[in-house]
Amino acid sequence: xxxxxxxxxxxxxxxxxxxxxxxxxxxxxxxxxxxxxxxxxxxxxxxxxxxxxxxxxxxxxxxxxxxxxxxxxxxxxxxxxxxxxxxxxxxxxxxxxxxxxxxxxxxxxxxxxxxxxxxxxxxxxxxxxxxxxxxxxxxxxxxxxxxxxxxxxxxxxxxxxxxxxxxxxxxxxxxxxxxxxxxxxxxxxxxxxxxxxxxxxxxxxxxxxxxxxxxxxxxxxxxxxxxxxxxxxxxxxxxxxxxxxxxxxxxxxxxxxxxxxxxxxxxxxxxxxxxxxxxxxxxxxxxxxxxxxxxxxxxxxxxxxxxxxxxxxxxxxxxxxxxxxxxxxxxxxxxxxxxxxxxxxxxxxxxxxxxxxxxxxxxxxxxxxxxxxxxxxxxxxxxxxxxxxxxxxxxxxxxxxxxxxxxxxxxxxxxxxxxxxxxxxxxxxxxxxxxxxxxxxxxxxxxxxxxxxxxxxxxxxxxxxxxxxxxxxxxxxxxxxxxxxxxxxxxxxxxxxxxxxxxxxxxxxxxxxxxxxxxxxxxxxxxxxxxxxxxxxxxxxxxxxxxxxxxxxxxxxxxxxxxxxxxxxxxxxxxxxxxxxxxxxxxxxxxxxxxxxxxxxxxxxxxxxxxxxxxxxxxxxxxxxxxxxxxxxxxxxxxxxxxxxxxxxxxxxxxxxxxxxxxxxxxxxxxxxxxxx
Amino acid sequence: xxxxxxxxxxxxxxxxxxxxxxxxxxxxxxxxxxxxxxxxxxxxxxxxxxxxxxxxxxxxxxxxxxxxxxxxxxxxxxxxxxxxxxxxxxxxxxxxxxxxxxxxxx
Ligand code: HEM
Ligand SMILES: [Cu+2]
Numbered sequence: 001x002x003x004x005x006x007x008x009x010x011x012x013x014x015x016x017x018x019x020x021x022x023x024x025x026x027x028x029x030x031x032x033x034x035x036x037x038x039x040x041x042x043x044x045x046x047x048x049x050x051x052x053x054x055x056x057x058x059x060x061x062x063x064x065x066x067x068x069x070x071x072x073x074x075x076x077x078x079x080x081x082x083x084x085x086x087x088x089x090x091x092x093x094x095x096x097x098x099x100x101x102x103x104x105x106x107x108x109x110x111x112x113x114x115x116x117x118x119x120x121x122x123x124x125x126x127x128x129x130x131x132x133x134x135x136x137x138x139x140x141x142x143x144x145x146x147x148x149x150x151x152x153x154x155x156x157x158x159x160x161x162x163x164x165x166x167x168x169x170x171x172x173x174x175x176x177x178x179x180x181x182x183x184x185x186x187x188x189x190x191x192x193x194x195x196x197x198x199x200x201x202x203x204x205x206x207x208x209x210x211x212x213x214x215x216x217x218x219x220x221x222x223x224x225x226x227x228x229x230x231x232x233x234x235x236x237x238x239x240x241x242x243x244x245x246x247x248x249x250x251x252x253x254x255x256x257x258x259x260x261x262x263x264x265x266x267x268x269x270x271x272x273x274x275x276x277x278x279x280x281x282x283x284x285x286x287x288x289x290x291x292x293x294x295x296x297x298x299x300x301x302x303x304x305x306x307x308x309x310x311x312x313x314x315x316x317x318x319x320x321x322x323x324x325x326x327x328x329x330x331x332x333x334x335x336x337x338x339x340x341x342x343x344x345x346x347x348x349x350x351x352x353x354x355x356x357x358x359x360x361x362x363x364x365x366x367x368x369x370x371x372x373x374x375x376x377x378x379x380x381x382x383x384x385x386x387x388x389x390x391x392x393x394x395x396x397x398x399x400x401x402x403x404x405x406x407x408x409x410x411x412x413x414x415x416x417x418x419x420x421x422x423x424x425x426x427x428x429x430x431x432x433x434x435x436x437x438x439x440x441x442x443x444x445x446x447x448x449x450x451x452x453x454x455x456x457x458x459x460x461x462x463x464x465x466x467x468x469x470x471x472x473x474x475x476x477x478x479x480x481x482x483x484x485x486x487x488x489x490x491x492x493x494x495x496x497x498x499x500x501x502x503x504x505x506x507x508x509x510x511x512x513x514x515x516x517x518x519x520x521x522x523x524x525x526x527x528x529x530x531x532x533x534x535x536x537x538x539x540x541x542x543x544x545x546x547x548x549x550x551x552x553x554x555x556x557x558x559x560x561x562x563x564x565x566x567x568x569x570x571x572x573x574x575x576x577x578x579x580x581x582x583x584x585x586x587x588x589x590x591x592x593x594x595x596x597x598x599x600x601x602x603x604x605x606x607x608x609x610x611x612x613x614x615x616x617x618x619x620x621x622x623x624x625x626x627x628x629x630x631x632x633x634x635x636x637x638x639x640x641x642x643x644x645x646x647x648x649x650x651x652x653x654x655x656x657x658x659x660x661x662x663x664x665x666x667x668x669x670x671x672x673x674x675x676x677x
Numbered sequence: 678x679x680x681x682x683x684x685x686x687x688x689x690x691x692x693x694x695x696x697x698x699x700x701x702x703x704x705x706x707x708x709x710x711x712x713x714x715x716x717x718x719x720x721x722x723x724x725x726x727x728x729x730x731x732x733x734x735x736x737x738x739x740x741x742x743x744x745x746x747x748x749x750x751x752x753x754x755x756x757x758x759x760x761x762x763x764x765x766x767x768x769x770x771x772x773x774x775x776x777x778x779x780x781x782x783x
Contacts, residue, residue, distance in 0.1 A: 240759070272774070276773055276774065327762055330769070337777070339776050340780060
C-alpha cells in the first residue's frame, strides 16, 4: 500500500534535519493560515492559480524562484559554516547530511531557482516585446509552470519525508546506482528533474512558436528586441537539450528500479555514457541560464544610458553563434574521464571559440555605455557589476578549457569559484536587474531604489568575498564537496568565504525588505504611464500592469526600438479610432490539476507505491484528453469593456507628471547631448 | 505558413491510420527480435537502429505531414537544423564512447 514508506522516513535521526523539516512544515502551515485569515484562497485560486495569462504565470514563476532562492541559499550558508569550522574536526554536520545539502543546493539553484526565474521573466516580457497578446499555447504554459512547481515541491518534501540525494546535482553513477544509493534520495532527484524538465521542454517549444508565429505586423526578425532574440536562442536550447536530461533520468531510474544496466557495469552497461548524456544537456543548460540575462543587460545598458544599443547586428549573431556552439563543447566537463588527446583537444578548442562571440558582446555593451547619459538605477548597477565580474569568470573559463590545466583544476574549488562566477554575476544579477527593471510590468509599481541599492552592494561585495578565496583554495589543492579537512592553511580562506556568504545573506534579506517596503509604498511608486524608465521597446507601450490583452490595437512595427520611434513620432499612447472585441483564453483549473497529479505520481514513484503511480498516470491522461477535447476555451472581452479600460489608462497617462531625472518623453536619442550613435 | 497545414484540412484519417500501423509494426519488430532471439547480437543491434530511423521518417511523413514539395521552406529548414543537432549529439557520443572503449581495451 505505502511501498517502502514507513514511519522511519521522518527525519528523527538528527536534530538539524529535524529542524529543517519543522521549518518547512510550519512555514507552509503559517503561509496557509495567513491566506485563510485574509480569506484570500478564492481570490488566489480564481485570479492566479488558474490563470493562463502569461503575465500572471510569469509572476508566479518569479515568486517560485525567489522562494527557492531562499531555500538554496540556506543550504549554501550551511555549507559555508561547516567548512569554516571543520578543520581537524567534524564540524556540526554529519557527512551524510552535508552531502545532501550540496546536492540539493545545486539542484535547487539550477532547476528551481534559475530556470523558473528566467522562464518567468520571459513569460512576462517577451510576448509584449513582440506586440503579441499572449504566448502561442497559454494552457501548456500553465502546465509548464505547475510541473516545475511540482518538481520543486518534491525537493522540499524530501526534507520532511525521507532524504534527498547525496550524489551531487549531477548524480553520476555508479554512486547514484541502486548498489551505493539504495534509499530514496536519488529517486527524489530523478523525479524532480523529470517533472520540471518536461515543463522546461514545453516552455521552450511554446516560446519558440510564439516568436515565430505571433510577432506584430512589420516586426522582422532583425527588428526584434535583444531579449526576444536571446529568448529565441534559449528556447531552441531548451527544446533540443532538455530531452537529453529527461532520457538520462529515465534510464537511471530504470537501472535503479527495473534492474536494467544502462549505467552499471553489467550486461554491457557503461557508466561513462551517463556523464556524456547528462552534459549533452548540461552545457547547453548553462547557456539557457545565461542568454536571457545577456538579453536583459542589453536592454538595461541602452535604456539607462539613453542610447540605442551599439552593434545590434553583432549582438544577434553572437547570440546565435553561442547557441549553436554550446552544443559542441559538452566534453569539457569530463576531460579527465580519459578520452584521447584528439578528442580532448577538439572539445577544448571548441570551448575556447565560444569566448569570441561572448567577448564581442562585452565590447558592444561597453560601447553602448560610452558617452551615454548613464542613470545609475538598480538594474544599471547590476549591469556594470556584471560586466566587470563576468570578465573574470570568462577568463577562468578559458583557462579551464585547456585540458592540461583542467587536469589540475578538475573537481577543485577553483571550478566551484568559476561556475559561481558565471552563475551569480552572469545569470542571477541579470535576473535581479530584470526584476527591478520589469517589476512595474508585473504589479504596476516600481521597486524601492534605496533598498535595492543596499541589497546590490551586499550582493556584489559578498560575491567577491565568498568566491575569490575559492580560486586561491583551488590553487592550493582543495577539492570540492569537502565535509571536513585537515589542512589548516585552508581555513582562513574558508572563513573569508563564510563572511562573504554572511554578506550575501544580508543582501538577500535586503532584497526581501525591498519588496516589502515597495509593497507598502506602492501608491508612491506607482507607474501610471506604463513607461517608468523612458524605455525603447514595445513592452513599455502597455499599461503597468498590462490589461489582459496587452495591446488594445496590435501595433505596427517599422524598425528597431519600436516604442522609442512611436514616442518620437507622437504616435505613442494614441487613442485608436475604434476598439474591437478581443478574445482571451479563459482561466482553467487544468494547470494546477496536472501539477498536483504529477506531484503525486513523482512522490508515489519515489516510494515505490506502484498502484498510485498507475492511478495518477491514468488520471493525468484523462485530464489531458478532456482538456484537449474542449473547444470552448476563449471568452470575449467586448469592445465597450476594452474602451473603458483603455480610456481610464490614457487619462492617467495624460495626468502623469513627467519624471524629473529623465529626458523628456518622446525625444529621440540623437537629440540628447553625447548620444550620437 | 498556410492554413493547409492545419489538422483536418490536410491529409485525411487514412494517412494517420497508415502511420499508426507502420509505427506499431516498427515498434514490434525490435521487441520481437530481442524477445525471441531471432538474430545474432550485431544483426539485432543494427536492425533496432534501422527500425528507429524508419520510425522517425514515418512520424514525420504520416503524423507531421512533412513533404519536400508542399511543406514551407522554413519548416524544412527547422527540420534540417534539428537533423544537424542530432548529428552533433549522436555523432559526438559515438566518437567519445568508441574512443573511450578503444583506450580501455587491455
Ligand atoms: C548565493 C550565494 C551562493 C553561495 C554562497 C553558494 C555556495 C556554494 C557552496 C559552498 C557549494 C559547495 C562547494 C563545494 O562543493 O565545495 C556550492 C555548490 C554549487 N552551487 Fe552554489 N552558492 C551560491 C549560489 C549559487 C547559484 C546562484 C547557483 C546556480 C544558479 C549555484 C549553483 C551551485 C551548484 C550547481 C553547485 C554544485 C553542487 C554539487 O557539488 O553538486 N550556487 N555553492
Ligand atoms: Cu560547459
